[in-house]
Amino acid sequence: MMPRVLALAAAGLLCGAFACSSLAQEPGAADASAGGHGATSNRTFEDVQHWTAVFDDPNRDAWQKPAELVAALGLSAGATVADLGAGTGYLAPYLSRAVGPDGTVLLVDTEPTLIEHMRSRAEAEGLRNATPVLASANNPRIPRGSADLVLIVDTFHHINDRVTYARGLRETLRPGGRIAIIDWQKRELPVGPKGPHKLARAHIVTEMKQAGYEIVEEPDVLPYQYFLIFRPAPTPPVP
Secondary structure, eight states: OOSSSSTTTTTTOOOOSSSOSOOOOOTTOOOOOOSSTTOOOOOOOOOHHHHHHHHTOGGGHHHHOHHHHHHHTTOOTTOEEEEETOTTTTTHHHHHHHHOTTSEEEEEESOHHHHHHHHHHHHHTTOTTEEEEEOBTTBOOOOTTOEEEEEEESOGGGOSSHHHHHHHHGGGEEEEEEEEEEEEOSSOOSSSOOGGGOOOHHHHHHHHHHTTEEEEEOOOOOSSEEEEEEEEOSSOOOO
């Protein structure tokens, strides 16, 4: 997904959008990066064949539960959803069906080869409502006021300045828009990064509150990840 910044999102191993330098992590592998709450990886995502094997591994479905995950988002027909760090487009078919032919799925990533892969995948699978978006390192290139939902899967823990990043995402949301953050539980797990590279659920809730959001829902559908849905608070905090 992105890292060049968002490259892990679809696979369940992403790194977030604006501030990450490189983001992917193979399922079950330790994060090779170090330093700070927003540790990043030095990996690149140019090898599409490799990352397709990682992100679209059929074994991932057992714990990522893509159908249940997307159902829990409560997307309406005609909605616009942005998958921030979409990688190889793992979630694209599920999101596409959820919003229907009148909806839009923005598959956002910073790696050009993955964007090309997702474009080919969307055409091959008939995902006419899916649009790959080539983001830059500090800008997801999601049109202002366009998204009903921004989905960030296994990416948020990679972002260096998450509060500033989350504040910037407010500009992408429509009135009533939401941000869903799915990330690794801070405990020993059979998949995902090691402990030092995980963020506790409470830590993310605190940072999102500082960024001007309030938690509105917490679906209990995933075995190894917390699932937090936020909306902008009525009165955003002063930076």
